[in-house]
Amino acid sequence: MDAQQVFTFGQQGLYMLMLVAAPVLLTVLAVGVLVSVFQAATQINEATLSFVPKVVAAVLVLAITGPWMMTTLVEYIQRTLQTIPQVVG
Structure with missing residues (x-):
């Protein structure tokens, strides 16, 4: 197993991680921004609201x-x- 194969496995693993995590992270980010804008507009500072x-x-x-x-x-x-x-053989 050479360095190129290790790099490829690592790259594929990170790509898969981003691909699977992106829907949840982007949705939570969007909801967080919308709630923050709402809190700023209404001046409500409730932790559970976010x-x-x-x-x-x-x-x-x-x-x-x-x-x-x-x-x-x-x-x-x-x-x-x-x-x-x-890879091994």
Whole structure:
């Protein structure tokens, strides 16, 4: 196993991490910005007002994209495990 293969495995792993995490992170970011704008406009400084909508949005996105995330991760793990004999041998 040379350095190029290690780099490729690392690159693919980071790409998969970003691909799977992006829907939840972007949704929580958007909800957080909207709630912050609402709080700034109304001058309401309640901590739960910023926390609860983000949690609800994250749960909804996970419920919607969860099957796709699992399928994507399982396919990636299968590909990775299938390449182990080629890399070692």
